[in-house]
Amino acid sequence: MARPFIDKVVTANDLREGDVVYLTETNNWTRHLSEAEVLQDEATAKARLAAGSGDVLKIIGVYLADVTAAETGPEPRHFREEFRRTGPSNYFHGKQQRAENV
Amino acid sequence: MYKYTQFDTDFVRQRNAQFRTQIERRLNGSLTEDEFKPLRLMNGLYLQLHAYMLRVAIPYGSLNGGQMRQLAMIAERWDKGYGHFTTRQNIQFNWPKLPDVADILDALGDVEMHAIQTSGNTIRNVTADHFAGAAADELEDPRAYAELIRQWSTDHPEFQFLPRKFKIALCGSPRDRAVTRAHDIGLRMVKRQGLVGFEVIVGGGLGRTPMIGKVIREFIPPAELLPYLEAIVSVWNLLGRRDNKYKARIKITVHEHGIDKIRALVEARFALLRDSFQGNDQRLLEQIKTGFAPPAFKTRPLKAFDQHYGSNRVFRDWVDTNTHPHRNDAYAIVSISLKTPGKTPGDASAEQMRVMADIGERYGHDELRVSHEQNLILPHVHKSDLGAVHKALQGAGLATANIGLISDIIACPGMDYCALATARSIPIAQDIAKHFDVLKAEHDIGELKVKISGCINACGHHHIGHIGILGLDRAGVENYQITLGGDATETAAIGDRAGPGFSAYEIVPAIDRLVTAYLQLRTDRSEAFLQTYRRVGLAPFKTALYPETTRTGQANAA
Known part of the structure; x- marks a missing residue:
């Protein structure tokens, strides 16, 4: 039996600053995991990874x-x-x- | 100190200018990341978890006050106000931004420093005994040879694409303070018939396959050093495995082929190479040696020092713990601990760097060293100045008297920074140091080297710690394995794995049980942890570490 798919986000580091970033639904890169697009199946995950x-x-x-999906947004596993x-x-x-400074 | 020649200055400037345009081309898309990555690595620039990391070479650990002050400036202007000194005598900046890196490298070039070959599959920063040129037991200062090797290996056309990285360490004393037996090549200075030369050790290393190096040549005279090194590296360059990065290091090559075959190949290659070195290297060595002439030692009365030592206990503890014998009886070698309990091992703030630069200039003949144990050294301090040095260090939070004790822990950056790490190292080091500091027990415990790595690559030297701790990821939880009986010195040994690992919450109590067992097992205070371990073996320490398992096992056996 195939293992159930675990939700994913596309993540990377910012080229200039090195800061951790996540891909959003609108094809932008956000500094906040809570704003990341959650990918719920293998095919979508692959496609979004390729896009990113x-x-x-x-x-x-x-x-x-x-x-893991949560009310406040995705949480790291x-x-x-x-x-x-x-x-x-x-x-x-x-x-x-930075979060404190905002 | 070695001073750059015009050639050195021009070379570093040209290299920095090249890298500046390479960064620009990466940022404008002319270079892909696949194309850019080897270029940035050759210049010491990594991508870590939260940011880029720039690793700056401090050749053989030597630097002067002006260089230290420049590192402080870089830390404040382009980073977050601190730097991390490493087990390979480098300094790492954890937060540089890619567009700033060329300016940082130029600022380093201004003070005769660089980041060349601090990464990549090249010959890395050459390391040496941090007491070089000062130690009472030294045959000769090994740093002139280290500088010769630095110049030979920098941009060496044959050795820019080696099977893997390659690390060389030198020591000029019988007491090995440079971990020569755990390097790709270790050079241990020895004397034969009145002539100083080197015992050549090859194939040592830590990482996932720890090996103690083997002697490939018992004695190589200085005149033959470079051709012999070139012979070793070129034999490995052809023979080393490029099919599997985990089997590419020379330790595996030596292990797979045997030291006798490697020796025969090296000697054959050496016979071919020897005559191609026509004496230019020896002329260069003589020039380099003038840069390492001992400082003009002062002659001053020691009465004030003796009185202060006799009357001030805090000062006396610091002198007893943090100074070592100097070749000149009126002098001492001072170790500045970067291991204040609760702080990050090896880190210094920009302000602390400036204080150390000032002290080095004023009281230390303008010399500082970085030790592989992640402390700073003032190699030449007249004993009459020790009181003033201690006071200045106290004012900067740098007077912790714990060199060689249980809180003087080597710890790699671990998963707090490193992209390769499988667990954190720094918080474990902080917790252990704080635990024994609260107990005020570490002076009674005596010499005990704890070394922590956050993954099997072993940057924290855990295999050669008296107590080694290896952080792993066990099913998504940080887990810490303990090894015992490792040794980094001339009696080098790989530690024995004690058994199953411990969680982050269990590791401090586990270390406490080990120390308690040692205190009960030692013959007296003169028997250090490692000596006790060698006398009694793993079993009683294992019983202390795993009391429940041992009891259950005994019950089952009964």
Whole structure:
């Protein structure tokens, strides 16, 4: 029996700044996982990954990351993705710092 | 200190100018990422989890106050106000932006620094004993040879596309402080019939297949050093496996073919190469050596130092723990701990860098070193200045007296930064250091080297820690495996795996049980953890680590 599909988002790093970004439904790159487009089947995920990969002047290192859908938006399933959307644990740097500044 | 020649300056400027245009072409789409990636790696630029990371070489760990001040400027202007000193005597900036990198490299070039070959499948930054030129037990300062190797290996046309990265380390003392036995090539200075030369060790390394290097040549005189190194690297360049990156390092080549076959191939290649080095390398070496002349040591009374040492306990503890014997009895080698409990091992703020630069200039003959243990060294401090140095360090939060103790932990950046990591290292190091700091027990525990890596690539040297900790991803949860009995010195050994791993919450209590067991097992305070381990073996430590399992096992056996 085929394993059930796990929801995904397309993620990458911003070419200029290196910051973690996610692909939205409107083909933009957002800095917030909560705004990412959640992909719910294999074919869509592949197609969106291909679409995102073409954006070579904006991003680098594009891939699919597993998420769980929640009321506030997608949540990471793996701790690596949790660190990517937050920042390091030894300093209040990265996304967590910018979130406070907003 | 070595001073750049006009050739060095022009070379770095030209290289930076090339990379500037390569960045521009990447940003305007003329270069794809596949085309750009090898170019950025050759210039030390990685992409990590949250940002780019720029790895800057500090050749053989030596730098002066002006260079340290420039690193502080870079940290503040283009990064987040700090830098991370690494186990290969580099400094890493964790937050540079791609359009700024060319300016950063130019700023480094202004102070005779660069990031060339700090990544990629090339000969990497040459490392050396951080006490070089100062240690009381040293035969000769190895840094002139290290600089010769740096110049030979930089942009070497034959060695820009090696099967994998290649790391060389040198040590000039019988006491190996440069981990020469865990490098692709380790050069350990030895004396034969009054002549200084090198024992050549090959095929050491850590990572997923840890190996202690093997002696390929017991003695190579300085005049034959470069052709012999070239022979080794060129034999491996042809023989090394390019079909599988995990089997490409020279340690695997030596393991698969055997040291005797490799030695025969190297000697044959050396016989061909020897005459092509027609003495230019030796003339260059003599020029380089003038840059490493010892400083003009001061002669001053030591009475004030003796009085301060006798009357101030905090100062005395710091001197006893953080200084080492200097070749000049009136001097000391000072280790500045970058391991304040609770802080990130190896990190220094821009302000701390400036303080260290000032102290180095004022009291240390303008010399600083980076140690592979992620601390900073003032190699030449007159003992009469130790009081002032200690006071200045206290004011900058840099006077922690813990060198060689359990809180002086090597830790790689781990999953807080590194794209390759499988678990975090830094919080584990912070928790262990804080735990033993609260107990005020580490001076009683004595010498104990804890080394933590956040993945099997072993940048945190866990295999050669007295206690090694390896962070892994076990079914989506961080899990930490312990190895015991590793050794980074001239008696190098790979640690033994203790058993199943521990969660992040379990690891500090596990380390505490190990230390408690050691305190009970040691003959007396003079027997360090590693000596006790070698005397009693793994079993009693395993019992301490896994009390439940051991009890269950005994019950089952009964």
